Amino acid sequence: MLKAAAKPAPEIGDLFDTNFNADDIAEWELLFRDVPQYNYHFKRAQIASAFDRPLHKKLIASPAFERLREISFLGAIDYLFHPNGRPANIRHSRYDHTIGVALLSQRYCRLMGLSDADCDLLGAAALLHDIGHGPFSHTLEPEFARRFNRNHHQLTNQIITGEVDLDLSVNHLLVKHGVDPDEVIALLSKKSDHPHAALFSGPVNIDTLEGISRTKTYVHPNHVHCHPRLLLEAAVKLDADSLKRLDKFWQLKEDIYRNFIFGPMCFATDHLCREFVVKNAPDFAADDFLLTEKAFLNSHPPFKKFLHSLKNRIELDGVADVVDHQLSASASTFDLHEAKVPRREFHINKDVEVRCFADLSKRYYEEKHSFLRRVGSLTDPAQQAAAASLFD
Secondary structure, three states, X not given: OOOOOOOXXXXXXXXXXXXXXXXXXXXXXXXXXXXXXXXXXXXXXXXXXXXXXXXXXXXXXXXXXXXXXXXXXXXXXXXXXXXXXXXXXXXXXXXXXXXXXXXXXXXXXXHHOOOXXXXXXXXXXXXXXXXXXXXXXXXXXXXXXXXXXXXXXXXXXXXXXXXXXXXXXXXXXXXXXXXXXXXXXXXXXXXXXXXXXXXXXXXXXXXXXXXXXXXXXHHOOOOOOOOHHHHHHHHHHOXXXXXXXXXXXXXXXXXXXXXXXOOHHHHHHHHHHHHHHHHOHHHOXXXXXXXXXXXXXXXXXXXXXXXXXXXXXHHHHOOOEEEEEEOOOOOOOOOOOEEEEEEEXXXXXXXXOOOOHHHHHHHEEEEEEEEEEEOHHHHOHHHHHHHHHOOO
């Protein structure tokens, strides 16, 4: 009896294909000519020499900040793919991202000639903006929020005010160095009337400048760097060439969100991880949100095994089908095999006059919608078991 031929392996193309083409790359090279390489990972010696304010040095050395070394930047997707597709590359973390944001804050203060008090305040806000992220960042946070009323905004505020035992030193350091914890929270919650609050609340804020530039390393293996420092300087200078750079960045942000963050690959990854938590709900507790990812995986071996099988499962099953209708604001029910997915559209109003950093909110704006994505075979138990068995 003839043995059946083995089924060919699925052909995997560019999982994060985007709309970028040769003309786009040429435009990047023109707008960011002679751009220095941005160091997405920072060594301790570099950090020690880069921050000269005593408060900032001590916040970076705090246990809560050190914990961010073991919190992935993009959540579960960081365990599936490496920056630029190179396995030797170090994965991105909330620690490195936050250092990058704080460096932008420091650069802004110097460009604007701000006082030491403002430097301390804005730098502290930059260093603390992600301090409350839980294991796997945005991947698992929706389930922690739904089940235990825990999210990174809430935990960030509790760390800043000293209401959580995770780290009481942060509040003490702020008070000791004359920085009002409530003002830091106001800046991060976009409720501050500080003259430079737009640094955190505007569309071109330092968090998104660093974060989108960092995320771009997953999407374009041979990308041209959009150095976040140069983008920040453009947002301060605001001449014609600067606005061209910022316009291109805003278009990049839409490309990143449409094709990657809300694209089928990241959607499938996050959806399956959340579904795992739903199906194994009794195994998880509210205090898991305070753990590092290493501690979280050690506490939940089944989730660790599941995560290791995830890349193969997605490649084996494919991702998901987009249901061709947009959700209305009143839509409350949908098929069990469909999931609600955000959609963000980014626009540029080139008719408005931009005179200062805060005016950028008039030029750049976004619209938020939702659509349905069908999960399909991704949740099929037989496919899950077959994929998981490869890692036994």
